[in-house]
Amino acid sequence: EVRLVESGGGLVQPGGSLRLSCAASGFTFSTYWMQWFRQAPGKGLVWVSIINPEGTLMEYADSVKGRFTISRDNAQRTLFLQVNSLRPEDTAVYYCAKDLVRGASDSWGQGTLVTVSS
């Protein structure tokens, strides 16, 4: 069974940083593209970032470019999202997801809440 478990969220002040993690099991992690999405409270889904299986190609939404960094450790079967220079508008549940094909994600974690507030 595919399982994705996010952690690392919490309350942080504007300008602060967090490192989100996503522990994967039940599939060959090192062969799949992986993604991060977010959803602000009561709002819709937003794509954040994607990384290729080798960890050599990363892309970002314009709203997070230069502040967020996606990475992965295939040996530890873990996906990361380093989030820096946080703003109140970054407040959201952050989901990691396994890519099925061309961006469509067939497995999602339960999400981790990031709250940016003073």
Added chain:
Amino acid sequence: EIVLTQSPGTLSLSPGERATLSCRASQSVSGSYLAWYQQKPGQAPRLLIYDTSSRATGIPDRFSGSGSGTDFTLTVSRLEPEDFAVYYCQHCGNSRPYTFGQGTRLEIK
């Protein structure tokens, strides 16, 4: 960036009825790489359809997708009580950013 507009915003139907949800793109979606997700309160999204019309693993055949170019449709042929949720379309493919529609809320009439 492709902008996706879903309609209607809210759809009120009864169990057993047919639901038709629309997703219109601001420009042609190359390869018809469009996906549909279902999301229930407090849960992560669930992939229903990818590549416009391919059902994801475990998705009942009452869910179907169609369309091309800029106009796409998700149809639920006969609504079950567990189908009442929010539905999102997503532009996929080889060009990022991936974008989502704003969602259609399917509620019990």
